[in-house]
Amino acid sequence: MSEVFTVWIAAILTLTVYSYLLADNPLYRLAEHLFVGSSVGYVAVVILHNILRPRLLEPLAQDAGVSWPYVIPLLLGLLLLTKARTSIAWLGNSSVAFLFGVGAALAIGGALLGSLLPQIQASWVSISPATAGSVEAAVDNVCLAVGTIGTLAYFYFTMGSGGGPRNALIRFWATVGKWVMLITFGAIFGNRIMGYVSLLIERAYFLLGDWLGLVG
Amino acid sequence: MINCPHCGASNKDGSKFCGDCGQPLITRNGVTCPMCDNLNPPGVTACTQCGARLIPVSVTPSEEPLEPLEMEEEGAVVKGVEGDDTVPEPDDLGEAESLEEFAKVSEAEPEDAMPPWLEKLRELPSEEAASEEEATRLAPGELPDWLEIPPEFEEVLSEAGRAVEEEEVSRAEIPSWLEALRPAEDGVAEPGEPAGPPERTGLLKGIRGTLGIEPILAIPPRAASLPAFSAPPYAYEHAEVFDKVVREPARPSAEVVRPRRLETLVASTLRWIIYLIVATAVVVPILLGSNWAEANMPVTASTIAMYDAIEALPADSVVLVSHDYDPGVAGEMIPQAKAVVGHLMRRQVRLINVSLTPEGARLSREVLDELAEAHGYEYGDDYLSLGYVVGVEAGPRSIAEGFGGAGWTDFVDGIEDVALIVEFAGATEYVRLWLEQVQAPYGVPMVAGVSATADPFVRPYYRNQAQDQLLGLMTGLVGAAEYERRAGHPGLALASMDSQSVVHIAIVLLVLVGNLAYFGGRLRGK
Numbered sequence: 001m002s003e004v005f006t007v008w009i010a011a012i013l014t015l016t017v018y019s020y021l022l023a024d025n026p027l028y029r030l031a032e033h034l035f036v037g038s039s040v041g042y043v044a045v046v047i048l049h050n051i052l053r054p055r056l057l058e059p060l061a062q063d064a065g066v067s068w069p070y071v072i073p074l075l076l077g078l079l080l081l082t083k084a085r086t087s088i089a090w091l092g093n094s095s096v097a098f099l100f101g102v103g104a105a106l107a108i109g110g111a112l113l114g115s116l117l118p119q120i121q122a123s124w125v126s127i128s129p130a131t132a133g134s135v136e137a138a139v140d141n142v143c144l145a146v147g148t149i150g151t152l153a154y155f156y157f158t159m160g161s162g163g164g165p166r167n168a169l170i171r172f173w174a175t176v177g178k179w180v181m182l183i184t185f186g187a188i189f190g191n192r193i194m195g196y197v198s199l200l201i202e203r204a205y206f207l208l209g210d211w212l213g214l215v216g
Numbered sequence: 217m218i219n220c221p222h223c224g225a226s227n228k229d230g231s232k233f234c235g236d237c238g239q240p241l242i243t244r245n246g247v248t249c250p251m252c253d254n255l256n257p258p259g260v261t262a263c264t265q266c267g268a269r270l271i272p273v274s275v276t277p278s279e280e281p282l283e284p285l286e287m288e289e290e291g292a293v294v295k296g297v298e299g300d301d302t303v304p305e306p307d308d309l310g311e312a313e314s315l316e317e318f319a320k321v322s323e324a325e326p327e328d329a330m331p332p333w334l335e336k337l338r339e340l341p342s343e344e345a346a347s348e349e350e351a352t353r354l355a356p357g358e359l360p361d362w363l364e365i366p367p368e369f370e371e372v373l374s375e376a377g378r379a380v381e382e383e384e385v386s387r388a389e390i391p392s393w394l395e396a397l398r399p400a401e402d403g404v405a406e407p408g409e410p411a412g413p414p415e416r417t418g419l420l421k422g423i424r425g426t427l428g429i430e431p432i433l434a435i436p437p438r439a440a441s442l443p444a445f446s447a448p449p450y451a452y453e454h455a456e457v458f459d460k461v462v463r464e465p466a467r468p469s470a471e472v473v474r475p476r477r478l479e480t481l482v483a484s485t486l487r488w489i490i491y492l493i494v495a496t497a498v499v500v501p502i503l504l505g506s507n508w509a510e511a512n513m514p515v516t517a518s519t520i521a522m523y524d525a526i527e528a529l530p531a532d533s534v535v536l537v538s539h540d541y542d543p544g545v546a547g548e549m550i551p552q553a554k555a556v557v558g559h560l561m562r563r564q565v566r567l568i569n570v571s572l573t574p575e576g577a578r579l580s581r582e583v584l585d586e587l588a589e590a591h592g593y594e595y596g597d598d599y600l601s602l603g604y605v606v607g608v609e610a611g612p613r614s615i616a617e618g619f620g621g622a623g624w625t626d627f628v629d630g631i632e633d634v635a636l637i638v639e640f641a642g643a644t645e646y647v648r649l650w651l652e653q654v655q656a657p658y659g660v661p662m663v664a665g666v667s668a669t670a671d672p673f674v675r676p677y678y679r680n681q682a683q684d685q686l687l688g689l690m691t692g693l694v695g696a697a698e699y700e701r702r703a704g705h706p707g708l709a710l711a712s713m714d715s716q717s718v719v720h721i722a723i724v725l726l727v728l729v730g731n732l733a734y735f736g737g738r739l740r741g742k
Binding site for chain 2 (some may be wrong): 021039044046047048050051060103106107110111113114115118119121122144149171184187190191192193194195197199200201202203204205208215216
């Protein structure tokens, strides 16, 4: 019975959201507010029951002699709450500094090791069919090299205002880069449309199958 | 109005400096007496403490040279006044009975007529008085009697002088920088001292060589030193267009915001036609139950690579699965998770599930429960869920460290025991987090299923075949359908592909028709 009730609620809310196609209306606003409110409430419950209680409060309560270092993150977390009041907000600066410091250190180190250096190395590709493996791979690598050089040239803003062969070469590659980026943005837009269509199909299956029972 | 205490010019209320001579008008909201430094209220002409005049008398000097006063007769110069003779006696009032009456009488008399008591003042000093004054004049270095040190203080002063000599008090050495700040006297600058007149007022009073404001403001811009500007022709064309747009007068808003009723009706009708076409393209294949894609859909190389990476896992190996998505992309990600996790369970591997998003933990639980029941998996023995892990960059790193140090699970002794990381990411940053914080530092093999939006940003990691950053990659609902077809277990994703294909064809046709109508309208306009 509860499952049927849940399906009906979900179906009505789905149709309410799609009512935005007609115009902005109170029913759509109601569904929007319900979604935001339930999401925030759910996140709060998850953090309390999945993070704070099992990983911080229970270890401290069960064996404080061993888990005493957990007092430090507990204290830092409590100091963060002072940010809500302007007069004592400075008390939370140390917590914010700790968060930013650790986050920045991990992000910079990870970006160098996991993205920047491997991707620079990956841009050294062979455009010869003999070493690339096949003609298709060689053409693919040529497109990769042309797109990389063109995009970098497009963002080369320190070009002098005068003419000359050097500037003409950069302008040519900048034009190539502009078209490469236009194609890329088109692909991103197409992929986004494809994602939205997937969501529409999933909702259509729900309405036609789970709610109306027209699809098995 | 405020009168300048230096030149007497009138200035506006609130002025701080004289507009004529530049001298300060007020100090601490008042006028400082130059004699006693008393602070007087603004606007007063005489000091309220000592009576000194705050506004100097302006005297216009005569252009002719001054001539010495003519001594017409003795007594023209007042050399001294005898106290007894300065006050008019009642007898000197003449016939007047009082001073007031005497004043009236005096006004009536001719100007050259002087009262008797004033005539007495015109008497020249006698020779005795002159010789007495000569005798009382002090020689240089002498002190008057009233300044002479009494004998009883001479001894005290001599003792103080001896004490100073015994302590050998020497004059303090002033550093050069402090000497440079020493207020200079008016007149010629000393050698080594900055040229120019000294400051007369303010904190820098007495210091020479200060930089005034006027020269800085008066420096003309050095336009001649700028390089010649040149731009390509298209830049000038763009500038002309911009200039035209800016200079074009604004049209009345009534012409802009009031579309015609027919246009509104046509636009609304066209929008509903598009809605109807898309809805039909989605619903009709579902209702018909067509399965054209199931038999004909090609599988891309990246999806095959992902399938092969999982297919190569030995039984009882441990796989870390991260569900990093939210309800906004659940339509793409849940079919992916069902296809891949189902394959993993068929391979009989043990699964550790985590999520970097709160919603992902909840959504993945439905997938895991459904598939675990279908494949006979037991929670705790064959799979487990660590739930939501906070920390952004620190989240994946804490998972990798927590396997060994914190002992989060007995499935593995450390991250090195994990055979493969399977990442389901609704956004690009989640793939990057796992790649940068776990895959690269620890060298754990990794595959990813991403939303269609994230694909263009994640694909370069898959293409990096030299370092095998991503062994396989599947994208969106299409990727899930490809995986199902490759695995031979058709599901919801593969069943959705007919609708997806028809909608794509419909959208392409609508784009073509829209562009043709647009360009056709432009041609008709010309």
